[in-house]
Amino acid sequence: MSASTGKKKILFVDDEPNVLSGLRRTLRDQRKQWEMDFVGAGQEALAKIDEAYYDAVITDMRMPGMDGA
């Protein structure tokens, strides 16, 4: 949980930008409960996770370069 806001932190990973923006829009309703980040590749996701603690990571499996596993 984010210390500053008390919200759950969730990271979304998908190589398709349109999928990410779709998720960002539908999940906006949750913005009071969740702090959400969206990234386009496995490498970026790992960098994010190094920077900060996330309560959950939701990721696409098949992506170029690094897969979701």
Add this chain to the structure above:
Amino acid sequence: IGDSGDKDGYLLIIDDVTEQKQQDSEMQQLQKLQSIGQLAAGIAHEINTPIQYVSDNVRFLRDAYEDFNDIISNQHEVVDAARSGTVSEQSYARLDDKLEELDLEYLQEEVPTAIKQTLDGVDRVATIVRAMKEFSHPGSDEKTLIDLNKAVNSTTTVARNVWKYHAELELDLDQTMPQVHCLPGPINEVILNIIVNAAHAIADRVGDSGDKGLICVSTAREGGWGVIRVTDNGTGIPEGVREHVFDPFFTTKDVGQGTGQGLSLSHKIIVDQHDGELSFETELGVGTTFIIKLPLQEELV
């Protein structure tokens, strides 16, 4: 025979090739079903992706519409009050709260993008479905005039999930290419086999490095030929393998990855069924180009 007069008989050898022909065509059908089966999973994924964001965006638009409605009815209250002469501080405050709560500015910015991406997604699905229809060509077992550029377009679209994780695709299509008299299904099958091989060769080279290779597909008119070239910058074909490339059941792929029939059937389709030529140029570590040549009809050249 002939007119030398010293031969008075002849030997006639008859071989019934019906069964052989039938086996060939069954094998071709089997290979086709197999590659379509492999493609189906990839196509499902390709269609699923746009469906997912279309659905997310439409859900967002539904909620945005409710928010807009909310704001409009608040504004109506203010306007009605203004008409009757007195707008209370509370109704102004309620409207301001509403605007802030719903973040009108965000909605005004996001709604057009959400609509655009929804339409993009629907177009994407339509393109894939059209490509599948063109690729499979149901019911045309006879030679017809086909547009090779269209065949390349639909085949690369149908196979997108096979190459997109490891390669970019570049098309260089000669728009002046006349139509070519051929069997549309089998020709698409040949293009597919070669693109799948190109994708595998690149995947073998780049592995999980995250690098992407390049597949170039070009069409050109060269003399009496309609020519399709598929170039990859994959592993290349090693010596010792080159002479077996078109042998039936010869494969260097893992079990389950390749049947060893793709190129042998492709060769049969191009050479035997279309009087064309199928060849390749390859360099180890640099890549491979497969060249499909199909005869153009005289009157069309």
